[in-house]
Amino acid sequence: MPPPEKIVKKLMGLLDAxxxxxxxxxxxxxxxxxxxxKQERIAKEKLANEKxxxxxxRLTTQVKIIHTQRKKAIRRFxxxxxxx
Amino acid sequence: MIRKIFLPSILIILTxxxxxxPDFKEIAAGVAIFLFGMLSLEEGFKAFTGGTLERILRxxxxxxxxxxxxxxxxxxxxxxxxxxxxITISFLSAGLITLAAGIGIIFGANIGTTTGAWLIxxxxxxxxxxxxxxxxxxxxIIMVFQKSNTYKGLGYILAGLGxxxxxxxxxxxxxxxxxxxxxxxxxxxxxYPGLFLFAGIGIFAxxxxxxxxxxxxxxxxxxxxxxxxxxxxxxxxxxxNVGTCITAILGSLSANVEGKRLAAxxxxxxxxxxxxxxxxxxxxxWGVESISAVVGIADDDFTLKLAVFHTLFxxxxxxxxxxxxxxxxxxxENMLRTKxxxxxxxxxxxxxxxxxxxxxxxxxxxxxxxxxxxALEIIAHGVSLHRHDIFSxxxxxxxxxxxxxxxSIDIDEVxxxxxxxxxxxxxxxxxxxxxxxxxxxxxxxxxxxxAGRHIVEALKDVKHxxxxxxxxxxxxxxxxxAEYNKFRLQIGNILRELGDxxxxxxxxxxxxxxxxxxxxxxIEEIDVVANGSLDHLIREDLITEKxxxxxxxxxxxxxxxSKNLIDMAEILFAARALDLREAEKxxxxxxxxxxxxxxxxxxxxxAQNK
Numbered sequence: 151m152p153p154p155e156k157i158v159k160k161l162m163g164l165l166d167a168x169x170x171x172x173x174x175x176x177x178x179x180x181x182x183x184x185x186x187x188k189q190e191r192i193a194k195e196k197l198a199n200e201k202x203x204x205x206x207x208r209l210t211t212q213v214k215i216i217h218t219q220r221k222k223a224i225r226r227f228x229x230x231x232x233x234x
Numbered sequence: 235m236i237r238k239i240f241l242p243s244i245l246i247i248l249t250x251x252x253x254x255x256p257d258f259k260e261i262a263a264g265v266a267i268f269l270f271g272m273l274s275l276e277e278g279f280k281a282f283t284g285g286t287l288e289r290i291l292r293x294x295x296x297x298x299x300x301x302x303x304x305x306x307x308x309x310x311x312x313x314x315x316x317x318x319x320x321i322t323i324s325f326l327s328a329g330l331i332t333l334a335a336g337i338g339i340i341f342g343a344n345i346g347t348t349t350g351a352w353l354i355x356x357x358x359x360x361x362x363x364x365x366x367x368x369x370x371x372x373x374x375i376i377m378v379f380q381k382s383n384t385y386k387g388l389g390y391i392l393a394g395l396g397x398x399x400x401x402x403x404x405x406x407x408x409x410x411x412x413x414x415x416x417x418x419x420x421x422x423x424x425x426y427p428g429l430f431l432f433a434g435i436g437i438f439a440x441x442x443x444x445x446x447x448x449x450x451x452x453x454x455x456x457x458x459x460x461x462x463x464x465x466x467x468x469x470x471x472x473x474x475n476v477g478t479c480i481t482a483i484l485g486s487l488s489a490n491v492e493g494k495r496l497a498a499x500x501x502x503x504x505x506x507x508x509x510x511x512x513x514x515x516x517x518x519x520w521g522v523e524s525i526s527a528v529v530g531i532a533d534d535d536f537t538l539k540l541a542v543f544h545t546l547f548x549x550x551x552x553x554x555x556x557x558x559x560x561x562x563x564x565x566x567e568n569m570l571r572t573k574x575x576x577x578x579x580x581x582x583x584x585x586x587x588x589x590x591x592x593x594x595x596x597x598x599x600x601x602x603x604x605x606x607x608x609a610l611e612i613i614a615h616g617v618s619l620h621r622h623d624i625f626s627x628x629x630x631x632x633x634x635x636x637x638x639x640x641x642s643i644d645i646d647e648v649x650x651x652x653x654x655x656x657x658x659x660x661x662x663x664x665x666x667x668x669x670x671x672x673x674x675x676x677x678x679x680x681x682x683x684x685a686g687r688h689i690v691e692a693l694k695d696v697k698h699x700x701x702x703x704x705x706x707x708x709x710x711x712x713x714x715x716a717e718y719n720k721f722r723l724q725i726g727n728i729l730r731e732l733g734d735x736x737x738x739x740x741x742x743x744x745x746x747x748x749x750x751x752x753x754x755x756x757i758e759e760i761d762v763v764a765n766g767s768l769d770h771l772i773r774e775d776l777i778t779e780k781x782x783x784x785x786x787x788x789x790x791x792x793x794x795x796s797k798n799l800i801d802m803a804e805i806l807f808a809a810r811a812l813d814l815r816e817a818e819k820x821x822x823x824x825x826x827x828x829x830x831x832x833x834x835x836x837x838x839x840x841a842q843n844k
Contacts, residue, residue: 174813175813175816175817178813178814178816178817179817179820179821181814181817182745182748182814182817182818182821185743185745186745186748189745189749204631207835207839208752208756210835210838211752211755211756211759211831211832211835212752214831214834214835215751215752215755215823215828215831216748218823218827218831219748219751219821219822219823222821222823222827223821226820226821
């Protein structure tokens with residue numbers, strides 16, 4: 151059983167609209183993280199099998215971009231999580 | 235199928251004709267020169283539209299009596315009703331006069347042409363203006379090369395007239411061979427059958443000789459030699475009057491629908507006048523005798539009597555036809571309609587969808603996608619790529635390399651037809667919708683309007699890019715060709731990627747906004763000016779300075795096209811759920827982050843190369 155002040159804090163959080171919005175955003179970013187992870191895996195697999203120099207360069211850029219997006223998403227997720 | 239074989243068949247028939255008959259060649263060349271003269275004449279008159287000529291013509295043709303007088307005076311001076319009628323057709327085609335005014339001039343020209351018969355019959359005089367063709371061409375062409383628009387316009391008019399005369403001259407020359415075969419005595423027939431027959435011969439002779447004056451000379455010679463009776467000579471004159479329309483009909487071939495209406499009016503007038511003259515031949519004969527007696531023409535002076543008859547029946551024709559000019563104009567406008575340009579109509583925008591925010595949003599989104607579909611054709615063809623190649627699995631660099639033929643497209647025309655109306659409808663629908671739905675949706679509506687603007691902006695840039703692309707993609711200089719092929723490839727790539735993203739946009743797992751970051755990085759990376767490849771081309775003297783400037787400008791156009799398309803896709807192909815879109819926008823990389831990645835990759839590449 152959590153301490154009563156924590157239960158009150160959670161209850162207040164549920165009633166607060168701003169927090170509700172942040173929580174929804176948290177969910178969305180977590181959803182995006184899942185999709186990005188999947189895309190990064192696919193891109194890396196393609197890169198491993200690709201021989202063509204130009205296509206490899208494009209895939210490398212793509213992997214790096216997805217990776218940076220993921221890092222950005224994780225950072226944002228942590229920010230929001232601390233508020234929730 | 236018929237359309238496809240029509241032109242080759244005509245060309246083959248003409249070639250065969252040229253081979254077997256030099257006369258036919260001369261006639262055909264005459265027609266071609268004549269039509270070229272018409273085009274030149276129209277070009278010349280266009281130079282004066284909106285200015286002095288328009289004012290003079292408007293003031294001298296704004297009343298029926300004025301246009302009639304204009305026709306009479308100009309034909310009397312020029313001694314050629316055919317020339318006046320073709321000039322009037324070009325006035326009309328250039329929008330300088332109205333159809334009613336044009337008809338007035340033609341009616342006047344029919345009276346004016348009768349002075350020719352008086353000159354021939356009374357003075358034995360024939361004004362031969364075809365002798366002026368050569369000087370006209372010389373002066374005309376010199377003036378065409380001048381910088382001043384007025385001189386240029388005058389030059390085109392002079393050269394046009396010169397070509398008209400030259401064309402008529404060649405047609406006449408070509409038909410000389412047929413002239414000797416017209417022996418009038420062979421057809422002498424009395425009564426109405428004779429009248430119709432000789433009118434027919436008159437038409438034929440005039441069509442062949444391209445001059446009613448020449449036919450009149452033939453008739454007078456025939457009359458003097460007793461080859462034709464007086465009555466049949468009159469029928470020949472009627473036929474000559476009808477036959478002279480052929481020049482106007484020929485002239486209208488290169489004219490717009492207004493010009494064709496005037497040529498039809500000319501034909502109707504001359505045929506009706508001809509029929510009246512034949513039907514009431516007895517009354518006309520009586521009239522001629524009475525007038526001849528009054529003015530003192532001798533009983534046996536048939537040539538002058540013929541001139542009286544010519545004038546009388548043309549004046550009668552004008553008197554009969556004048557009350558029905560209004561009706562004639564209406565009938566001709568109904569018969570020969572302006573060809574409407576078929577424009578693409580909106581498919582999803584209806585008033586019925588206006589009341590509900592969701593239907594409004596969906597209608598606008600779909601219509602903007604429809605706009606994009608229409609724009610796709612212009613963009614792809616603008617850079618000489620086929621859509622089926624872009625949206626196939628074919629290797630795009632190879633496609634670009636192998637497709638060296640410039641795809642013909644009039645971007646302005648296709649834009650007017652397929653984009654402008656649609657874009658206008660979207661903008662107007664959104665404006666109307668904003669007054670009816672809650673402000674919660676106004677931001678989304680604004681975005682959709684922006685998507686439409688991105689599409690239109692991309693099209694404008696394609697138009698600019700195409701100017702040099704059409705020159706350099708087929709250039710002998712392989713370096714410039716390669717640079718322009720890079721532009722084509724970049725746009726082809728963007729369109730292909732956007733096609734894939736569009737397909738995925740219906741997938742709940744799509745993250746379009748994030749995926750577009752890769753495309754944004756790609757267009758930054760291949761900036762020819764920033765990546766140093768342009769400097770290399772200039773330093774090594776592989777391209778000229780002019781080419782370098784073109785590359786710089788067109789690289790900017792290519793970047794803008796790509797950027798506008800990506801911005802459009804960010805709105806149109808993104809997830810529908812607002813919160814998901816907002817989350818994606820938060821994570822999407824900004825310019826600095828993208829640049830960092832590009833630099834990182836370039837550094838890695840350099841290290842590998844070392």
